[in-house]
Amino acid sequence: MGKTIAEKIFCEHVGRDVKAGEIVVADIDVSLVQDGTGPLAVRQLEKLELEKLAKPERTVLFLDHSAPASRKELANDHDTLRNFAKKTGAQLSEVGMGICHTVINEIYVNPGDILIGADSHTCTGGALCAFSTGMGSTDVAIGMALGKTWFRVPETFKVFVTGEFPVGVFAKDLILHLIGLIGADGATYKALEFCGPAIENMSMESRFTISNMAVEAGAKAGLIASDETTKKYLEKMGRGSKWRPIAADDDAEYERVIEIDVSYLKPMVSFPHTVDNTRTIEEAAGVVINQVFLGTCTNSRLEDWDVVSRIVKGKRKAPGIRFIAVPGSKYVEKQVMDAGYYQILAEFGAMFLPPGCGPCVGVHGGVPADGEKSLTTMNRNFRGRMGNPKGEIYLASPATVAATAIEGVIADPRKYARELTSKSFPTIVNTEALKRATVMAMESIEKVATETARKLGPRVKETSEIKSH
């Protein structure tokens, strides 16, 4: 009997043949916590007197959810993580370096890895064909210390995607459509495996968007085979040697197969207050919006900024609408600067926050007023998510956010087909600038790592590789 991607990764990590449904204890390659979940993880390890980490060079602490800190309590939580990094040799991703799910995949995650993170969107790493899943602080804390944790090997739903995306329709629309189709609990305890020609032809950045939202259907992981696109991405990020092909066997056993032809897909919008409350753009158009937000671990990479910049270039936002844009990482920030997208968005009327989770956590920068409606590229629209239970959150693609910012009401991005397909628009950042951005993104992490390495002995290797390319 053939194996799914999830089964293959678990077989390797457990060292024997395993099947869906089995409970296993498996080795962990990479683990992460962030400023909302990390302090509790640290306190649990103190309680257990387990302060030696199994893999400090691949244990990463992120200051991204409230960054820079909005209150003294959160500043002190940041310090808890800084001190823990110094004490244990864990890697620290400082304030301003970006969102955990963006940075961890830029720098640390390789195909075939197991990644656990104390954040539900850890499933983003599935796009690199790593079994990546979110857990609570205690689970991740113990995983960090022991280098392993227990899993139930999940059954898999195969999502077979065919066709070509119409202009103005994107990966975000596909994943919103799927969640609307199967429901917010449609894949609970399961792994999703995305495959088919439309996935094979998809950029790495769009794949991250897809895997990121697997958890919004309840799934434990959202996996995509490791192929030539994965290889090129890893080469670009300076770790081409970590690439290997991984795919499910042809005769793998799936619990369910879902087929979607994207040629018929329309821009989608999730209405308040659940992600599976999806409607097509025709049903959504015309809703008056007070604030739009481009950002989060779902849609804050260069490709997302490219789409928005194309649509808004040379225009002015609608009066009365606020536009907040937040790059996902220091690396993305540098890329969008070099491409001139900050300037395009600034002239359009957008404002910027530093790389991080931004308004998605509801603690700072962008809390809506009572009764206000926000259209965002976020992955979640639960009541209160942006800090006010009396605000309403709509979810859509970056293109729909851009079209809406122009018109002030939810608008169809397909009408900007000319802008979206223009050949004269800058789409690729020059490689020298890209290399500079990568090195710059590494610097803060590198510094902490080197300092700690001096105290603890030579074990910080992974993070310096990127510099040599």
Next chain:
Amino acid sequence: MALYGKAFKFGDDISTDHIAPGRYFHLRSNLPELAKHVLEDADETFATRVKPGDFVVGGKNFGLGSSREHAPTIIKLAGVGAVLAKSFARIFFRNAINVGLPVLICDTDRICDGDELEVDLEAGLIKDKTNDIELSFTPLPKTMVTILEDGGLVAHIQKHGDFKLD
């Protein structure tokens, strides 16, 4: 072990944002204070009305959303004896067991707000004394029973020094 208390009924899709709202992010290192806001965005009066031993009764997909372990932790800190729901989101379910909060999957449609409940964890039985009905709940996987019986994941590791799930 039997638990006695009153049912607080909630609907479907109660998210961790309802349970531990993001605007109280700064209280995550002060759990007793955070617990004063437990479930605030689903029912503003819950935290002041709940008594030790009472039950939170949800619909489907209880606890969806973020991985914040603070959500089941503050439900437990508020004195809740168990959470009953038709289904749970994966991370919340695992977190609840890790912090020693019983989470029971059963048909909650027949339980009304304010009903007096008696839950026998070993026998797998829920008695609704107000409605005079009996419900059974799905037994937990063996791995989780082991962790719950040890008093949560920290206690499990303290006791065995490693995962001991066989």
